[in-house]
Amino acid sequence: MAPPLSADKLLKALRDEGLHVIEHRSWRTNNRNHKGLWGPTHGVMIHHTVTTGTASSVELCYNGHSALPGPLCHGVIAKDGTVHLVGNGRANHAGSGDNDVLQAVIAEKALPADNEANTDGNRHFYGFEAVNLGDGKDPWPAAQLDAIERASAAICRAHGWSERSVIGHLEWQPGKIDPRGFSMNEMRGRVAKRLGSTPEPQPTPKPKPPAAAKKYEPFPGAAFFKAGRNSAIVTAMGKRLVAEGCGRYAVGPGPRWSETDRQSYAAWQRKLGYSGSDADGIPGKSSWDRLKVPNT
Secondary structure, X not given: OOOOOOHHHHHHHHHHOOOOEEEOOOHHXXXXXXXXXXXXXXXXXXXXXXXXXXXXXXXXXXXXXXXXXXXXXXXXXXXXXXXXXXXXXXXXXXXXXXXXXXXXXXXXOOOOOOOOOOEEOOOOEEEEEEOOOOOOOOOOOHHHHHHHHHHHHHXXXXXXXXXXXXXXXXXXXXXOOOOOOOOHHHHHHHHXXXXXXXXXXXXXXXXXXXXXXXXXXXXXOHHHOOOOOEOHHHHHHHHHHXXXXXXXXXXXXXXXXXXXXXXXXXXXXXXXOOOHXXXXXXXXXXXXXXXXXXXX
């Protein structure tokens, strides 16, 4: 007997296997438990969505449609390998299938042909929908196949199952063809190889180095601002005045202190609340420090 994984344990198992997982909306409480039992769980079932586009496929699998309410699986595997969790509990993905297949999965033996639909699969299988048209032409990117392998292995590892607990929908329910485009025997081989090794978790992102503290020009003194002064500091000051909405420049600003610079700085002083002789356009230390002129 294998009780289903809790939402936290399912999420941890997938991430510990190195998968990029996105929690979609209220996936933790999105289920069909009111319509039937969920568990004991015995395996993982792989499907294709018959859709294109990640966002629309995820929404469809979360909500379902008029003929089949969601969730339609537990996780949607995008072409880039991202796993979008959309359900936790009973999901409308497996339907009725062959009890002989279920018994083989439980015993972890080779699968018999699926020729009956007499057993509730939604109760016993985790389901993953992989975004693919299922027409035999839509490609299966390496990242997506790797994610199918990792997701299957993650659940098998959490329950202590072998690769024999991973099946395709086409091996469960007569008439189904999914997943079309790769071999489930080959996928089980990949899962077996992975289960024989230590999981490869996602690398821990390197912490970003702290941003360098911005350096600002110290106040050069009121005497610095006189007619004819030519300095990169004047240009930097003018650019900050423009950014503050105080620039009065027709062209520029430039490096030579001018009457336009004085008028622009006076507008900055008035913006700060100064008036009269305190807003004469000649920088003072208080207003200069608040302007924060970048170091040149």
